[in-house]
Amino acid sequence: MSLRQAVYGNLSGMDEPRTITVELGTRSYPIVLGHGLLGGGFDLARHIPGHDCLVVSNETVAPLYFEKLRANLGTIAIESIDLPDGEAFKTVDTMSTIIDRLVDIGANRDTTVIALGGGVVGDTAGFAAACYMRGIPFLQVPTTLLAQVDSSVGGKTGVNHSKGKNLVGAFHQPLAVLIDTDTLATLPERELKAGLAEVIKYGAIADEVFLTWLEENMCSLLSGDGDALAHAIERSCELKAEVVAADERESGRRAILNFGHTFGHAIEHCLGYGEWLHGEAVAAGMVMAAELSDIGADQVDRLRNLILAAGLPVEPPALGAAKLLQAMSRDKKIQQKALRLVLLNRLGEAVVTSDFDQAALELLCDTSA
């Protein structure tokens, strides 16, 4: 880890913090992005409507960043709770534990929940904030690449069910998303790569120019170059903010953000949550979705090669078609019993459709048997 920290040094890709706004009318909010912000640039207190907060973190992240976060909170009264680390703890029980803590500290409708950590912390804490007193204020301070570019933005909160990923949850937009890119210096390499899967996703579904940029800069990203990471996060957040603003509750276009996820969720579910990281499963899922898409083999290869370059898997683990297809049958995008997939019209443009070759799908899943 010390070597990686030395390599990362100060992620000085940006001199000034940047702000991207998620445009949702009265519920619009800023994504503030910069390096070293936990060292004093956040002024978190400014984003908090009341006088007290509960910081939800986990046993890995809290020792690294809780004290820095506290220094940004001024006179706000602070309580905290640390969850166990890992996707296996993203459950209704963990959400209930956070609710119990909110009750114990006498939290009211003007108490703010601050999620400090990766996607599991953000999704679970956000769901607790959505449900406590039918919704209290909520701030995201994501510390993993995956959370910074994806899960912290857009208001999807939730937990897993023993039979499916993110089956229980709520739409609950945060008041702000505060991204200190310096937190990536302590991120394990495997998690950095997993986060890059979601970054690649944005290029594949919505921005071919960004995809080209990723091809040209993958080495820099993997080596922790501050400029490169900052640009990747910023462009990812811009693309996500745009899609979410157009379709907050996923009645249509927002579903394209699920590119690779129907397969990915099924892989995660079949292996047991935490075996493969979410981003790893999505990576393999994106290649599967590309193969089902009516695009040329050269375009599939291009996406596969980029994912390979990021050090991510390009095919599912050996699970057997039946098991994988069964898990996919619980996908949230299903309408009138028909599975819908996010496929590509071309690299840079995605579509949600139930018009795909069922035999090809089964074959694709079967190769993993």
Place this chain on the structure above:
Amino acid sequence: MSLRQAVYGNLSGMDEPRTITVELGTRSYPIVLGHGLLGGGFDLARHIPGHDCLVVSNETVAPLYFEKLRANLGTIAIESIDLPDGEAFKTVDTMSTIIDRLVDIGANRDTTVIALGGGVVGDTAGFAAACYMRGIPFLQVPTTLLAQVDSSVGGKTGVNHSKGKNLVGAFHQPLAVLIDTDTLATLPERELKAGLAEVIKYGAIADEVFLTWLEENMCSLLSGDGDALAHAIERSCELKAEVVAADERESGRRAILNFGHTFGHAIEHCLGYGEWLHGEAVAAGMVMAAELSDIGADQVDRLRNLILAAGLPVEPPALGAAKLLQAMSRDKKIQQKALRLVLLNRLGEAVVTSDFDQAALELLCDTSA
């Protein structure tokens, strides 16, 4: 029970079903109200967007009305789950049980949850519908007076926490509320009276003319007169629909619907859920709130007498001020640590305020020690 059924007979207060619309833009929905509708007048299938549903009921209501409900569902595929009966089962665990059932039947985003029963069934099933896949369609078929005039309308769903009433929940509007007033024929007398507490509430907070009507018709209501009950339900739903349309998520005016509830919830919590019915606790709470209001003693007496006439309690059980005040300190209307109460400017007009006599509040709670 057979005597009461004979007395009620056919609640033929209305010849034609009536419809009240809750105006919420794209989420507007109808409250359809009439007698004998479960016998064929509902055409429930028309309100269901997909092809399947889960009917959530309880062990008391299901034997009475499930088959009638089923007859209204045409070709819709029907699954069902019956909860244990009682406020004690309005918990996160029960909500999880409903979620498990949704997963088991392979429910998707176009599966409709139908709540058939009283407030506990509606609130718990509604919360499950709100959370499953972050929200699926939901229909209310309330069978108690309390659910018909209050809990089924307005989209508040949720469950109790061991430390407070309705502390965990969501705003999730139904697609429709379908009220067959004939279901009141099987309602135990104690529950009918408890429902009248919420009916009286609407008069007290928003309609002095309706309050006068209630004074003149309380005997008819208690004897189960169809005309009288139908009018009481209709006017209550109109008043609630109006308040909800103006302030769906309770950022302001909607809180007046909580008249008597801060005290009532505290009473229920201190006694243990189910000891007093919700409406009974609210009845005593309304008298307490009236006594704290800056209105004349004659107006307080007028409200007290109406509540007495409905056979409801007008003072809290002997609990002790400390315990009651402690329970009230978890009220959801608290802002910046200050307790806010719904008080009366006059009978027919309510206000939410933290401007009340703290000593008088303590004294009021103390008389119950």
